[in-house]
Structure formats: C-alpha cells, structure tokens
Amino acid sequence: MGVVTNSGTPAEEPASVHHPRPALRAAGAAMIGFAAAAAAVGAGELVAAFTGPESAPVIAVGSAAIDLTPTALKDYAVRTFGTNDKPVLLAGIYLTMAALAALAGLLAARRPPLGGAVFALFGGLGIWAALSRSTSMPTDAVPSIAAGLAGAAAVVWLARLFRQASVRPGVQPPVKGPTSSSNPDRRTVLLATGGTVAVAAVAGVGGRMLADSRNDITAARNAVHLPAPALRARPVPLAARPAIPGLPSFYTPNAEFYRVDTALTLPRIDPRSWSLRVHGLVDRPLLISFDELLRRPLEELDHTLSCVSNEVGGPYVGTSRWLGASLPALLREAGVRSGAQQLVGRSKDGMTIGAPMDAVLDGRQALLAVAMNGETLPVAHGFPCRTVVPGLYGYTSATKWLVDLEVTTFAAHDPYWVKRGWDRTGVVKTTSRIDVPAPFAHVAAGDVSVAGTAWATHRGIAAVEVRVDGGPWAQARLAADAGTDLWRQWSYDWTGAQPGTHRIEVRATDATGAVQTEARATPFPSGSTGWHSTVVIVT
Ligand SMILES: Nc1nc2c(c(=O)[nH]1)N[C@H]1C(S)=C(S)[C@@H](COP(=O)(O)O)O[C@H]1N2
Ligand SMILES: [Mo]
Numbered sequence: 001m002g003v004v005t006n007s008g009t010p011a012e013e014p015a016s017v018h019h020p021r022p023a024l025r026a027a028g029a030a031m032i033g034f035a036a037a038a039a040a041v042g043a044g045e046l047v048a049a050f051t052g053p054e055s056a057p058v059i060a061v062g063s064a065a066i067d068l069t070p071t072a073l074k075d076y077a078v079r080t081f082g083t084n085d086k087p088v089l090l091a092g093i094y095l096t097m098a099a100l101a102a103l104a105g106l107l108a109a110r111r112p113p114l115g116g117a118v119f120a121l122f123g124g125l126g127i128w129a130a131l132s133r134s135t136s137m138p139t140d141a142v143p144s145i146a147a148g149l150a151g152a153a154a155v156v157w158l159a160r161l162f163r164q165a166s167v168r169p170g171v172q173p174p175v176k177g178p179t180s181s182s183n184p185d186r187r188t189v190l191l192a193t194g195g196t197v198a199v200a201a202v203a204g205v206g207g208r209m210l211a212d213s214r215n216d217i218t219a220a221r222n223a224v225h226l227p228a229p230a231l232r233a234r235p236v237p238l239a240a241r242p243a244i245p246g247l248p249s250f251y252t253p254n255a256e257f258y259r260v261d262t263a264l265t266l267p268r269i270d271p272r273s274w275s276l277r278v279h280g281l282v283d284r285p286l287l288i289s290f291d292e293l294l295r296r297p298l299e300e301l302d303h304t305l306s307c308v309s310n311e312v313g314g315p316y317v318g319t320s321r322w323l324g325a326s327l328p329a330l331l332r333e334a335g336v337r338s339g340a341q342q343l344v345g346r347s348k349d350g351m352t353i354g355a356p357m358d359a360v361l362d363g364r365q366a367l368l369a370v371a372m373n374g375e376t377l378p379v380a381h382g383f384p385c386r387t388v389v390p391g392l393y394g395y396t397s398a399t400k401w402l403v404d405l406e407v408t409t410f411a412a413h414d415p416y417w418v419k420r421g422w423d424r425t426g427v428v429k430t431t432s433r434i435d436v437p438a439p440f441a442h443v444a445a446g447d448v449s450v451a452g453t454a455w456a457t458h459r460g461i462a463a464v465e466v467r468v469d470g471g472p473w474a475q476a477r478l479a480a481d482a483g484t485d486l487w488r489q490w491s492y493d494w495t496g497a498q499p500g501t502h503r504i505e506v507r508a509t510d511a512t513g514a515v516q517t518e519a520r521a522t523p524f525p526s527g528s529t530g531w532h533s534t535v536v537i538v539t
Contacts (some may be wrong), residue, residue: 025166026106028189032158033105033115035196037097040119040151042200044126045207047143053211053265054133054349055140057126057147062086062093062264064129071420071524078309083259090264097122104151108159109166115155123148135350154196158189165189215268221383224271224376229323230297239480240489244451246436247489250482252318254373259380260307260316260394262416267348267401271384276368280344280407283335290384293368296325301365301388304455304487306428308393309523313433313532317455319487321374322388324367327360336361336407342424344406344413345387345399353399354415355389356425357407364390364458365485368402390485391458393527396426423526430456430516432464432490432508434534442537445499450476451491452532456510460484463509466492469502476506484511497538505533 041058048056054063066089069077081088100118108115126144130136164183184192241250271290278286300323307316331343336357344354360366366389370377377383382400389397395417406413410424418424432454437443454461460481465473476492494504507516520530 025109028162029105029109029159030102031105031193032108032155032162032189033101033103034098035158035193035200036104036108036115036119036151036155037101037122038197038200038204039154040122040147040200041097042203042207043150044143044147045211046203047146047207049207049210049214051139051142053215055130055136055143056207056211056265057123057130057144058090058093058097059264060126060130060133060140060144062089063262064132065089065093066262066264067132071422075309075522075524078260079311082315086264104155105159108155109162112156112159112163115159116152119151119155120148122151133350134352135348150200158192158196161189161192217268217270217379217383220270220272221376221379224370224384225294226323226371226374226376227294227298229300231299233300233302233321234483236302236482236486237480240482240486242451242479242489242491244436244449244489244491246438247451248435248453250319250489251373252320254320254375254378254381257318257320257372257381258307258316260309261400262351263349263401266379268379269348269384269401269403274384274403276385276403276405278330278334278405278407280405281337281340281409282331282407283337284333286330286334288330293325293370293385296329298323298370299326299365299367301367301369301390301485302483303365303388303390303485304457305388305394305398306431306455306457308395308422308426308527310431310528311523312431312520312528312530313534314528317431317453317487320372322367322369323371323374324369324385324388327366327368327387327389328363330368331361331405331407334407339409340407341409342407342413344408344415345402346404346406347382347399348401348403351399351401352413352415353387353396354410354413354418354424355387355392355397359392359425360389366390366397391428393426393428395422396424421525426526428455428457429527429529430454430459430461430508430510430514432461432506432516433532434504434506437504437534437536439534440537442539443497445497445538446495448494448497448536448538449491450494450504451489452506453487453489454506454508455487456508457487458484460511461488461508462511462513464488464490464492465507465509466494467505468494468497470505473507499538501535501537503533503535505531507531 044057077085104115104118127141130140165186274290304319310316342354369388385402386400434452436451464476467473476490479489509515
C-alpha cells in the first residue's frame with residue numbers, strides 16, 4: 001500500500017522515494033487488478049440475487065469445475081478434504097482469480113484495454129459455465145455479463161488514473177505536459193481503488209443477503225406437517241443397539257449425517273411450487289404436488305445409507321428412520337411398461353441418478369422420502385423430497401431435491417456418475433469397520449474391548465470376525481439383527497493383550513454366506529473393498 005499512500009512532497013523525502021521502485025509500482029498495479037476483480041464478483045453476486053444463486057459467476061465456474069473434474073481427481077479431493085471439498089474448491093477458484101486479477105492489473109498498468117480484455121475473458125468463462133448446466137436458463141448468463149463489464153470498466157478506469165498519477169512530476173522521471181498539474185495524484189488513485197473495493201463489498205454482501213432472503217424457505221419447511229405413518233417400522237430392539245462407548249449411535253442424528261453431493265449452493269425448493277413428474281416408459285405419466293405426496297400412505301423405513309466414495313474404514317455411512325411414500329406403488333400407478341430397465345431421478349440442480357428398475361420393483365421398500373429421523377428432510381439432505389432405495393449406494397438410488405422420475409432403458413440414458421465411468425448398478429458391498437479402539441489409541445494391557453459396525457445393506461450381516469496380528473479369526477459378538485436394510489454393530493473381547501503395537505483386523509460375512517473380500521479396491525468404479533484394520537498401542 002505504501003506505493004500509493006505516500007503523498008508527501010518530494011522535497012521532504014529522501015531521493016529514493018521519488019521514483020516508485022518497480023516492485024512497488026507492480027504491487028500498486030496488482031491492487032488495481034484485485035479491486036477490479038472485487039467489482040466483478042460484487043456485481044455478479046448482486047445480479048445473481050435476481051437470477052438465482054447458482055448463476056453467480058464464482059458458483060457457476062465452481063459447479064462447472066466439479067462436473068468437469070476427472071473421477072480420479074474428484075476421488076482424491078473427497079479422500080483428502082472429505083466434506084470440506086467444496087470450501088477447498090472455492091478457495092482454489094478465489095486464489096486463481098486473485099492471481100489472474102493481479103496479472104490483469106499489471107497488463108492494465110501498461111495498456112488499460114489489455115486489463116479490460118482479461119475481465120472480458122473472465123466474464124466469458126462465467127457465461128459459458130452458467131449456461132453449461134443442464135438446468136440453466138438464458139438469464140443465468142446475466143450475472144457473468146455484469147461481472148465482466150464491471151471488472152473491465154473498473155480496471156480500465158483505475159489503470160488510467162494510475163498511469164496519470166505515475167507520470168506526475170517528481171513521481172516518475174519528469175514528463176513534460178501541460179496537463180501534469182491537473183493529473184490525479186497517488187492519493188486519488190488510492191481513494192478510487194479503496195472506493196471500488198468498498199462499493200464491490202456492499203454489492204457482494206448486499207447481493208448475498210438479498211439472495212438469502214429471496215430464497216429463504218425456512219418458514220415453508222417449518223410449516224410442513226408430517227402425517228402419521230400408515231406403515232410403521234418395527235421397533236429396533238435394544239439389543240440391536242448396544243451402548244458401547246466410542247460406537248456411533250445406531251441412528252445417526254441428522255446434524256451428523258454425512259453429506260455428499262455436487263451442489264455448491266443448496267437448492268432451495270418451496271414445497272408449494274414443487275412437483276414430481278413421472279414419465280418415460282409408463283402408461284400414465286403423472287405429475288404430483290407436495291400435498292398430494294403427503295396424502296399418500298406414508299411408510300417408515302429404517303435404513304443405512306452409504307456412499308460409494310467411502311474408503312475402507314471411512315465415515316460416509318449413516319442410519320436414519322426415513323418416512324416417505326412408496327416408490328414402487330407410485331410407479332405401479334404410472335404403469336411401468338415392459339422393457340423398462342432404469343429409473344432415472346433428476347434433481348432441481350440437474351443431478352441425474354439411475355437405479356436399476358428390477359431392484360426398485362423387486363419388493364424392497366423404496367421410498368420417496370420426506371422426513372428423516374422424525375424431522376422434515378433437512379435442506380442439505382434433499383428437502384422437500386428424495387428417493388431412498390435399500391441396498392444401493394446413494395449415487396444410484398438416493399436423488400436429493402428430486403423433481404423428475406424417468407422410466408427408461410440403460411441404453412437410452414447414462415446418468416451423471418455412469419457418464420463418469422462409475423458402475424451403473426451400485427450394489428452396496430459388504431463392509432465392516434472397527435470403531436473402537438480408535439486408530440493408534442493407547443490401551444491398557446489385558447482385556448481390550450473392540451467394537452464396530454458392519455453393513456451389507458439389504459442382504460444383511462450374518463457374521464463378523466476379528467483377528468489380531470494376523471492370528472486366527474475369532475467370532476465377534478453380533479448385536480441383535482434389526483433388519484437386513486440396517487447396519488449391525490458388533491463387539492469382541494480381546495483378552496490377554498500384551499504391551500506393544502498390534503494390528504486388529506475385521507471382516508464380515510453377509511447373509512448370503514459370502515465373506516467380505518480381502519482384495520483392496522478403490523471406491524472407483526463400484527465401491528471400495530478390503531478388510532479394515534486398526535493399529536493400537538497396548539501399554
Ligand atoms: N441431487 C443430488 N442428489 C444426490 C447427490 C448429488 O450430488 N446431488 N449425491 C448422491 C450421493 S453420491 C450420495 S452418497 C447421497 C448422499 O446423501 P446425503 O448427503 O443425504 O447423505 O446422495 C445422493 N444424491
Ligand atoms: Mo455417494
């Protein structure tokens with residue numbers, strides 16, 4: 001900042017200050033670039049308050065980046081940053097933008113139109129990103145147009161001031177010219193730059209606030225009255241949920257339920273304007289409103305949902321009591337035609353999730369869920385309606401913010417993840433996890449209590465075995481069976497643990513008799529496999 005705040009008269013200063021050093025001049029030019037970028041983002045946010053949060057340039061570019069990210073990189077991001085992957089992505093976009101903005105400032109300090117051109121390119125990228133979404137409308141381009149114009153105008157204006165201030169006598173080697181006395185000084189440039197940032201901040205923050213209030217559906221969500229279930233889940237026996245310290249609770253509280261999706265801004269859907277369309281290979285296409293959905297007999301389903309991206313031992317799994325209308329019943333009303341192979345759910349944000357039709361209609365309790373653990377679906381988990389199909393990973397079964405169901409063939413449509421190389425069936429693999437002791441925990445020698453979770457959703461868990469340091473497998477104690485669609489908790493008393501470092505391994509057998517495979521596989525393309533192990537230090 002020193003480069004522009006110094007407005008002392010040359011006579012009072014040491015000679016070296018008279019001529020801004022190139023580095024300081026460059027820093028000043030970069031600041032101009034940042035200020036113009038702020039103006040661009042602020043203008044984009046303000047306009048996006050009217051055209052929808054997903055049309056804001058940074059969000060649009062981020063969403064396009066998510067959709068274009070190669071699977072391997074996405075896998076890496078989920079593995080490394082977990083559910084922080086979105087903040088990390090946005091931070092990356094902002095940092096890239098800052099670097100390009102600095103470059104634009106430097107170019108503009110030489111030739112202002114060049115800086116303007118960089119912002120025109122920014123705007124163009126935003127326009128392309130905003131229009132590239134499957135659900136985009138022409139108006140989605142407007143925030144990026146505004147951002148590009150605001151950024152270009154700001155950078156050209158500030159760069160002209162900057163250049164004029166730089167040719168002021170005594171600041172640069174003297175330049176002759178009759179206008180030099182009326183040229184702006186560095187203080188003017190500073191004020192203009194700071195003013196631009198201030199206006200941009202007001203526009204950006206104001207735009208966000210406006211968008212939040214325009215899209216606020218809290219009241220509408222709170223007003224949803226959940227009818228009593230027509231079909232209740234059978235109570236989960238206490239013996240199915242042993243209270244072992246360190247084990248996750250049998251039902252996962254909504255606030256702790258993992259969240260995995262591609263949505264940079266959560267779709268906010270007013271249930272009063274929501275409808276679900278059922279079409280494709282059906283005899284009677286349907287369109288039902290949220291009220292009509294709630295008037296259908298609602299069923300409770302206790303079900304463990306898990307994510308295909310879960311690593312061995314990973315956290316992307318949770319159990320909930322879902323409440324919703326029967327999906328097979330709705331499909332039967334629509335009249336599924338022969339030849340139908342795939343049920344594609346479409347979300348408000350353009351996600352497509354395809355479930356094998358034979359799984360949906362084979363008698364399992366698939367739902368159009370409206371509630372989770374007795375609470376109206378949280379926005380992050382798909383309010384007002386999502387699908388839940390036991391036995392399948394979320395990416396082939398659990399469309400959040402559902403607005404459309406298409407009955408189709410496999411050949412006719414590749415859903416989002418299938419396009420990216422993932423398996424199209426998504427059957428949950430037999431998985432077991434050691435939750436207690438925690439990895440690298442220090443435990444006292446003697447008797448060590450080991451416990452964990454196992455799931456083979458819709459097949460059920462028949463056995464869990466544990467071994468220490470590659471020794472013989474021993475049967476773990478299984479908690480009572482609460483149903484095949486649920487995880488099963490287990491415990492094992494490891495007796496005579498000797499001081500030292502030990503490795504505990506676990507494997508499960510599903511109810512078909514298949515033993516969980518030892519072979520390690522990455523989540524891509526059909527879910528991770530391999531035995532989970534934990535290293536503990538016995539003292
Ligand atoms: N609209 C939408 N629905 C979605 C997804 C998504 O990205 N967008 N992700 C799916 C995946 S991969 C999983 S594992 C589950 C996760 O549901 P949850 O976030 O409620 O736990 O949602 C599924 N439904
Ligand atoms: Mo997932």
